[in-house]
Amino acid sequence: MxxxxxxxxxxxxxxxxxxxxxxxxxxxxxxxxxxxxxxxxxxxxxxxxxxxxxxxxAGRDFQPVSYSDPRQQALNHSYSLLDEKSKGELSGLAATMTADPSRLAAKSGQGVEDVVDEEGAA
Missing domain, CATH: 1.10.260 (434 Repressor (Amino-terminal Domain))
Structure with missing residues (x-):
């Protein structure tokens, strides 16, 4: 209930x-x-x-995964509320964002060229 x-x-x-x-x-x-x-x-x-x-x-003791970053917790909760079509769209957006070398470089503090070399993309 x-x-x-x-x-x-x-x-x-x-x-x-x-x-x-x-x-x-x-x-x-x-x-x-x-x-x-x-x-x-x-x-x-x-x-x-x-x-x-x-x-x-089933009423079993459940310990949810805890994330230290509250933004990750909020993102996971928001994702759980989406319908299947929206989940697919969001997954595609996330894949696009993480495939962009300039975004990865900004997050890691490396130059774009370093990230591209590490990822094997040119």
Whole structure:
């Protein structure tokens, strides 16, 4: 129930509607109440929708990866909220940005020529 609400699904019906025809409010209640068990496919569907791990869904102790740079944490959170198309676009943008020798040179403090030589690009 906590994960459902954290993901913005205030009611079981809202979650059932988002999951599709194979899921009902009654079935979700039985899972949340511990009366029925989820199949692996159902657990994966729900974890994907709630943006959580199977461990979290199962109530297992989960220790998220901690990043020392708060910008990395914010970026990871923002990425998790994107749809698949937007994730692909962002990945393409990131690949373009990191492939640009002038950006890598600025970050590393090296000259562009040094970075290009190290990367093997000309």
């Amino acid at each position: 906590r994960l459902r609400k954290e993901a913005g699904y205030k009611s079981r019906k809202a979650l059932a509607d988002a999951l599709g025809d194979d899921y009902s409010e009654r079935r979700i209640k039985s899972w949340e109440d511990g009366v029925r068990m989820l199949s692996l496919k159902q657990a994966c569907d729900i974890a994907d929708l709630l943006h959580c791990t199977l461990d979290e869904l």
